[in-house]
Amino acid sequence: MQDNRQQELEAIAKRFGLSVGFVEAALSVKQAGTVAEKVEAFARERRLIEQGNPEAVARQHEKGRLTARERIDALADDGDFEELDSWHRPYETGFDIGEEAGQGDGVVIGHGTIDGRPVTIWAQDATVMDGTIGTVHARKVTMIMENALNARTPIIGIFDSQGLRAHDAIQYPDFYSFGSMAHFQTLASGVIPKIGLVMGPCSGELAIIAGLCDFIFMVRNTSYMYLMPPASSIDSQRLGDPWAVHAKIGSCDVLVENEKDCLLRCRQLLSYLPSSNTEGPPLVDTGDDPNRWEEELLEIVPVDSSKPYDMYKVVSLIVDNGEFFEIKRYFARNLITGFARLGGHTVGILASNPQSLGGCMTLDAADKMSRFVRFCDAFNIPLVWLCDTPAFLPAVDEETRGLIRHGSRMIMANSEATVPQITVTTRRRIGGGGLAMPGQCLGGDLLVAWPTFQSGLMGAEGAVAIMHRKQLAAISDETLRKQQEEKWIEEMQWGLDMQVREATQKIIDPRDTRPFLIKALKWLRNKKQDLPQKKHENFRM
């Protein structure tokens, strides 16, 4: 009798591609006589789904990774996540894909809150068929993306998947797949913040979907990301190594040491961002005095422009409580980008870093800047530049990689930005470097400088060497020539010194920088600037 029943259950399980346990639960739903019993029976089913396959969960933990639901628990406010579509099942493929435990089709989707603000989350579940992407999986992700867009909440995607499920892809139409995901990623671009947490494998088409996010987080050692599967000589972990993706390629915005940290940092980032492009960023009571003067700012920048100094220190002294959320820390280190608060309002900070490449601008720094500026502009976050740059780095490599092409994109991004833009020159704003940090010339609102300000197209020596080349060459006596040259350099320097006063709107006391910026941002808070109607600009890619 018992055996017969077991066989019956197994037959049903086989027919519907379910686990026997699940069929048992389904049976009690069927047999439930009251609504309360049905509720309880469905809850049993749900618990089964949420438990998942213990072996697969153990395997996931062995890899140093959490499961999708554990991640969501750590990410969203306590117990505040509503999962949707958890019963949805993969399409039958006729192949053995372990679908009997496939509820949810390898992805957990739903909505929750972070710091009390609603967010939309989808997280790939590597314990279900390796998180591979079948039609149902793709449909769930696509639809939750559309939900997030319509609801105007930020969307967080957690990537941990072996990629496309081949068995499914060869049999089912191309309705829901990467194409539809990319479509909504693009529609939502510039409307809601999109954050991708790469916490496991992410390759091929999925890497493109991740690449369409505004910010990508990666976890050292346990995640990797690349487009094409590696040829035999290199393993996938090395090919898509988070360090390389972060520091060299610059795709990864935030690199973290472990999963817990990743989720915590994601929460932090969201605290700086508005929920959508029609809102301002949240106002946070940081408790820091808006009028705080910092004596230390007088001492940091050396007057001698050949001496570097710590720009991070400058940033931390100015912003609320010294809190700075840095984006792309090790990529193009000569430019620092990140979020901070001034008087409780989010600002995007872009600062030259004189400790790296002398604060020169480079191609990568230009990319870093234009991407950051575009994001802040789309989401109403004012921009503050701290400028100390001598020029664009003169190097053959840079030119042949297309410095002009990338640099012009940065200038275009700066020109098109209509959020409040303030530049504080801490020391040098020279030549093309000055273009990088927009003053009024690129539609910036304010251009002020510290007393250490140096301006101009180039140094006086260089200008004399070019402008008076012929005259100098004509003087045969070396002492005389030297004398004449020095005289001209001095004259020329006077020109530059005078320019200091005209090339900035105000020389401010470094100690006053914080109060000054807070006041200026208050003045500019309602800034509105319209540009001619266009679909979009035509960036040089």
Next chain:
Amino acid sequence: MSGRIKEVEERRSHLLKGGAPKEVERQHQMGKLTARERLEKLVDPGTLEEIDLWIRSVKTGFPIDETELPGDAVITGIGRIDGRPFCVFAHDFTVAGGTFGRALHHKVIRIMEMALEKRMPCIQLVDSGGERLQDGFGKPAWRPLLGGANPSVGGALNIYQAPGIMSGVVPQITVMLGPLYAGSAYSPTMADFMIMRNKTSFMSVCSPPLLKAITFTDATQEELGGAELHATITGTADFVTETDEEAIEICRELVTYIPLNNTEKPPVVDTGDDPNRMDDRLLEIVPADLSEPYDMHEIIRCVVDNGQFIELQKLFAKSLIIGFARLNGRTVGIVANNPGKENGILTLNTCDKQARFIRWCDAFNVPIIFLVDTPGFLSSVEQEQSMDGLIRTGPKPTFAICEATVPMITVCIGKCFGLARLIMGTLRMGIDVAYCWPSAQVARINPEEAIDVIYKKEICSAEEPDRVRRDKLAWLLENHLDFPYHALKQAMVNDIMDPRDTRPVLIKTLENLANKKKLPTAWKKHSLVPQ
């Protein structure tokens, strides 16, 4: 009055001469035309309406103040090309080396503002020594009116900001006929199209003497910013020409394909080519074995009006072809893989090239035709981990296609699997209609990859894995991936057609799609295109 008029004309003809005769002669000796000669060739005869010829240079306090600088080294104005109006300007190298003085800045910004406000394309002919140091170091640098930031009088734009604001509103074309170094070079680079003349035009942020002085490194002008470098390696230049005349001729041809601004459609030209023309050559071009190379240009020429195709970035990322042609007199943008070069693979550079072109066509209402046959990306550590990394560059074309709202039609000619489909566009991404030829092999996953995934166990445990793989592949191709019907059954393409029908079908479909208008979507200031 007639005396006055005579005087005016004398003064005018003096200014029109430009720089000193010996400077003009030197310009000619270098094989270059003067700015005025160039403009005469660029616009229809006698149509140039010059603006601000009479402007006086701003006094600098340097000896250069004693020199007369006609027009302050630039000619600006509105001229007609084939009867359509264009804002044009040309640096006059015979006057102070075409350097940017304050008055020049003012004139250039003014003409850019004209282009923006009057919705005309802006064409610049560049030949300049860059910023004029006397202005950068002399009085104008600290005089508020024209100082510091060089804003135009009455406006807030400057020559670095205006192209960004104009971008996507009016087309911009740069014709580089001479040098331009340092930060100044950014302004012309923001243009949509760039034509560079070989051997005389150089464009880089760092000039060779500066590089030498600061970093003790030797490099020639060619290595740092020659036309060839920009056409083949950096992908900044669209065309390379050997003479001024040729460059200007290309510019004149190019503008016939483009609209005057983003609210118009490109002009319709009576090309006289039969819309129903069927070309038998189309049956012969694609080899039976798709791994053999063939030239996609031939297919393009068979399909478009009179075989006329103006190719952009011909020397850059050659495995992908982009350019303009006409179908029944209407401009279309063509994006085509080229199996004739490197098998038509996708690379970092093809992604950049493709994405930018699609975005241009989208901004200026030009329908796009995709001709697809690509094996996809190569697995390459070098490309993957290069500074521009594949994962940073790969999403660009995907984004561009999803964002585009102009009619888009795909013709699948050969292979396109998996990832490559995301790059070349799928129906879900906004392609309107997709066709395939009988030669097409389209699937959501590369069959070889699918085999390795689906039959991993069998292949790994087999004694002869290759044989198992071959058998399984044959089975899969027969039962699931039966090319070309597989793509049709799975709704990846809408219909299959006789290659000879390509032209009539495309023309008919384009007519059907002519009124395509973007469905309302969430308001945004702008999208965040991957960078």
Next chain:
Amino acid sequence: MPLETIEVPLAGKVLKVNVNRGDKVTEGSEICTIESMKMENPILTPVSGIVKEVGVTPGQVVKPHETIAVIEY
């Protein structure tokens, strides 16, 4: 023991070299200073370890990707 090679990040002139072969260095300490773009650019070691090789001498003109030092850590 793995080796870390510190390369020249930008072309310039070596002003001073602070380490010799066999020295012990800690993460973040200055290996040498390169003058470029009229700036003194400190070159820091990303790892702690022992200097195995020093590739530059004061006054030397260096180009990108030349080896400054090799550190075993």
